[in-house]
Amino acid sequence: MNFKSLIGRMKKMNQQQNQKQTQNQGENQTFNQLELSDVLDDNMTAIKQFMENPRDLVARTFQIRNANVTCGIIYIDGLVNGELVNNDVIKPVQTAAAHDKLPDATMAVFDMLFQDIIATGDVKKGKTMDDVMNALLSGTTILLLDGMNQALLIDLKKWEQRSVGEPVSETVIRGPRDGFVENLQTNLTQVRRYIRDVNLRFDTHQIGRRSKKDLVVAYVDGIIHPDILKEVNRRLKTIDMDDAPESGFIEQWIEDSFLSPFPQVINTERPDKAATAIMQGKVVILLDGTPFVLIMPATLDNALQSPEDYYERWTIGTLVRMLRYTAAFIAVFLPALYIALVTFHQEMIPSNLAFSIAATREGVPFPAFIEALLMVGTMELLREAGARLPRTIGQTIGIVGGLVIGDAAVQAGIVSPIMVIVVALNAIASFAIPTYSVSIAFRILVFGMMIAAGAFGLYGIILGYIVINIHLTNLKSVGVPYTAPFAPTFLKDFKDLVFRAPVPLMQKRPEYVKPQDDQSANKGD
Amino acid sequence: MKHFEYADEKITDKELMIAMPSVVIGVGILSMPKKIATETEAADGWIPLVVAGLLFLFMSWGFAKFVAQFPNQSFLEYSSRIIGRRASILIIIGYAILVVLGIASQVRGLADVAKEYLFDQTPIEVVGLLYVLLVIYAVCGSRAALFRMSMLFFPIVISITLIVLAFSMKEFELGNVMPAFTTDTKGYFEAMKSSIRSYIGFGIILFYMVLVKRPAKAPKMVAIGMVIPIVVYILLYVVIIGIFGNAITSNLIYPTVELAKNVSIPGEFLERFESIFFVIWIMATFTSSILFLDAGVYGLTSILGNNRKIPIVLILSPLIYFVSMVPEELQYVQLFGMVWGYSLLIYTLSVVSILMIVAKIRGMI
Secondary structure (H helix, E strand, O other): OOHHHHHHHHHHHHHHHHHOOOOOHHHHHHHHOOEOOOOHHHHHHHHHHHHOOOOOEEEEEEEEOOOOEEEEEEEEOOOEOHHHHHHHHHHHHHOOOOOOOOOOOHHHHHHHHHHHHOOOOOEEEEOEHHHHHHHHHOOOEEEEEOOOOOEEEEOOEOOOOOOOOOOOOOOOOOOOOOOOOOOHHHHHHHHHHHOOOOOEEEEEEEEOOOOOEEEEEEEEOOOOOHHHHHHHHHHHHOOOOOOOOOHHHHHHHHOOOOOOOOOOOEEEOOHHHHHHHHHOOOEEEEEOOOOOEEEEOOOHHHHOOOOHHHHOOHHHHHHHHHHHHHHHHHHHHHHHHHHHHHHOOHHHOOHHHHHHHHHHHOOOOOOHHHHHHHHHHHHHHHHHHHHHOOHHHHHHHHHHHHHHHHHHHHHOOOOOHHHHHHHHHHHHHHHOOOOHHHHHHHHHHHHHHHHHHHHHHHHHHHHHHHHHHHHHHHOEEOOEEOOOOOOOOOHHHHHEOOOEOOHHHOOEOOHHHOOOOOEOOOOOO | OOOOHHHOOOEOHHHHHHHHHHHHOOHHHHOHHHHHHHHOOOOOOHHHHHHHHHHHHHHHHHHHHHHOOOOOOOHHHHHHHHHOHHHHHHHHHHHHHHHHHHHHHHHHHHHHHHHHHOOOOOOHHHHHHHHHHHHHHHHHOOHHHHHHHHHHHHHHHHHHHHHHHHHHHHHOOHHHHOOOOOOOHHHHHHHHHHHHHHHOOOOHHHHHHHHEOOHHHHHHHHHHHHHHHHHHHHHHHHHHHHHHHHHHHOOOOOHHHHHHHHOOOOOOOOOOHHHHHHHHHHHHHHHHHHHHHHHHHHHHHHHHOOOOOHHHHHHHHHHHHHHHHOOOOHHHHHHHHHHHHHHHHHHHHHHHHHHHHHHHHOOOO
16 A cells, blocks of 8 residues: 555545534544655655645754664754754764664664663654644654654754743732743743652643644642542533633633533632642643643632732631732622612712712712712723733823722713722722632623612522522532632631731641641641 | 432432421511510410420431331332322322422512512512422422422521521510510410411421432431521520510511511611521522422422422422412411411321321331
8 A cells, every 4th residue: 555645535534524513423433553764765755745744844854974874853953952852863873873883673773772872861663643743743853764764753842931930910018929930831930949759749630632732630649639629620520622722721621510600610820829729639730831820629718818828827727818808899789789788779879978979979970870870880990901012102001090980970970089099999809819710700790780789679689699609609610619618618728818817727638628637737846 | 411429419417407307497487476475474474385395306316217217218209108199199199289388488478578578569460470480490400409498598598587687685684585484375376376386397308318328317407407497586586575565566467577677787788688588588488388398298299209300390399489479468377377387287296196006006217
C-alpha cells in the first residue's frame, strides 16, 4: 500500500471527523494507530502535507558525519528554543560518528541517539503519526531517522510569555505578589513551590477536539475526598468541544447548574489562594493558556473570603469578614430597601429624615423605583465602560461618570441626592466583595430585588430573600451543598466563617469537604 | 448525585431538632396571647402554656420513640404492617386534607396581618398568591433543602424575637403581671384549649422519620426541639402582659405585633419596628408551611409509589390558595383556624394512638 496515498486519505478523514460531532470510533483508531513509515522522506512529506507546509514549520534533513545516515528534524519555529535545538540536538547528532564508528543497524543507531547523544532531559519515543503531530503542535522537536519507523520527541519548548507578575484582578496589601501566568508549566511550578508535599498530584486531561490543550487537576492525595476527585474527573471527561480558550469554558461545562446566577466554581489568579484551597481538600483545575485557575467545590462563604484574612491578625480578619457580610447585604438589598421605604412605608422612616427625604425628592419627576433603576443602571454602564476602556482614557470615565451620576443629575432635578448616596453605597459594597464572579451575581440580584420592592415593598423584599435562600439551599457544587457550612451546619467550620479564629485554634480542615486527613495543625507545645 | 452522606436526602440530628420549632412556630403566635389573656387573669396564662407545652413535649417524644422503632421505613410501610394498606392510605389522605386546610389558614392569617400592618392598598388575594407561589417553588425543590432552609431562617427568627423582647423590657411593669394564680379552673381549662393549638405540628415526624439519619437519637432531638417554642411562647406572653396588661392584651387582635410596634430602637433610625418584625416573621411562617406541605406531599407520593412530587404539589397548592380565600371576615378566619387546629390535634392523637395500640396488640413493639 502506498504510504503517501494513505496519508492523504487519513488527512481527509481526519478533517471530516473533526467536523462531525460524533466521532466514529473505528475510523479514529486507524488514524491514531497509523504508524510511521521507515522511509524518512515519506515521513517528512507526510507531516508537511498534513499541515500543508505552513510558514512556521521548520523541516530539514541532515547527515551524520562519517556515516551514511540521514536524519530529519522538524519543529515549529517560535515554539522551541532554536539555540538549544542546534546545540543539544543537531550538533551532537551530526558529530555522533566523530569518535566512534556508528553501529550498522538503524535500530541501534536510534537507541544510541536516544540514550547517548541527545543532551536533553525530556526525550520520548513516538511510534504513530498521532504521537508525532500532537507533540509537534505543542512545541516538541521531532527527530526522525532514515530507515527507522519511530521518532524521537525532544522537549525543548520555549516561547514568548508574560513574566510572573502581580495579579491584577485580586490584589492584597500583605501576601505573596506572584500571580499565575498563561503558561501551564509555570503555573504548575508555582503550585509545586507552595506545596512541597510528595502527595501533591497533577492529573492531566486533554481538552479540545481540534486544539488539544492540556488541563491539569491538582490536589493532594490523602486530603481530598475521593468522591470529589472522581466526580471532577468524570465531568472533565465529558467535555467535548473544539477548543477551550479560557478556563471559563471549562467552568461552564462542569458546573452543577447553569441556570444559577451564582458561580459554583471559584476562579483565582493567586497561587497562594489555589494552594490554600488544595490544602483544604479541594481540587484546583489549571488550563494551559490562562492565568485563571478554578477551585472546586465552592461554597457561598468562599466568595466572601480573601487570602489576606489569614495573613493579618485574627481580629482584623474577623472584622473584615463581618464587614464583607454586611457589604454583601448592602450590595443586594440597599436600593430595594430605599424603594420600599420611600414608596410603601414612609411611616417607618424617622420623621426628621422623612421630611428631608421628601424635601430632596421635591421636583424629582420619577417614582423612587424608576429613579433607582435609572441610577443603578447608569452605575452598571459606568462599570462596564470603565472595564473595557483602554487604561489611558479609563480615567475619563471616572470623571465623566462622577459628574453624571453625581452632581449634574441632582442639579438637573432628575434624581434626589439621597438616591445618589444609596447607589454609591451599593456600588462600593459590591466592589468590596473579593470574588468578582459573585459580585456580578449580586449585581444581578439587585435588579430583581428592586423590582420586588417596587411592586410589594418590604413584603416583596422578604419574598425575594426567601427565593434566594430556596435557590441557594438547592444549589450544589460538585455535590457539596452551596450553603455549607451554614446549612447543613458544621459548627466546627464556624471557626473560619464569619469569624476567623486565631491560627493556633484552627486545627481542622473544613469539614464540609470531608477531607480524609482533617488535622491541619496540632496544638503545639 | 450522591457524594457525601450529609448531602443526601437525609435529616441530621440538628436539622430534626430545629425542624420542630420551625414547624410549630407559625402565624398563630401573632394572635395567641389575646386568646389566652381573655380566659385568664394577670399573667396566669403562662401556666396553661407550660402545661400544654410539657404535654406536647412528652407526646412528641413518645411519638418519635414509637416511630423510631421502624427505622428506614416510610409511614406507608410501617403503618401498612400495623393496620393494613387501605387504612394507611386513608390516614395519609386525611393528613393531606388537613395540610391543605392548615396552610390555607396560615396563608390567610399572614395575608390579613400584612394588610393590617404592611399595606392597606394591596388586596390580600395578591399577598396570599405570592406566598403560595413561593411555597410551591420551595417544595418543588429538594427535600433536604427545606430542612437546610429551616436551619438558615431559625436563628434570624429567634434573633428578631429576642431583639423585640430586649428592647421592650424598659416598659415592663411588674404590676401588670401580678397577682399570680387568680384564675379559676374554668379559665385555665379554656386557656389550655388555645395553648394546645399553638403547639400542634409535630405530626410531621410520622412521615419524616424514615429520612432521619440516626432514628435512635430522634426522640431526644424532637423533645429538645419542642422546648424552644415553649420558651419563646412563655417569654412573649409574659412580656406582652407585663407591658400591655391583661385587659388591653385581650382587646388587641395581634398582641405580638403590637409588642413590636411598641419597640423603640435606640438611636431611632427606624420607626414602626413592627413592620420589620412581621416581615421577618414571614420566614417563621414560611418554614412552617413548607415542612407541613412537604410532609403531606411525601405521604401522597409514597401511595403512588414514585418520587415525582411536583404534580402533587401543583394539585394541592391551588386548593390551598382557594381555601385560604374562602372565609370573608376575620371572625370566620379565626373560626377556620380553630376548627383546623382541633381537627389536626384530634387527628394526630387518634392516628398515633390507634397505631400504637394495634402495634401493641399485635406484639410488634
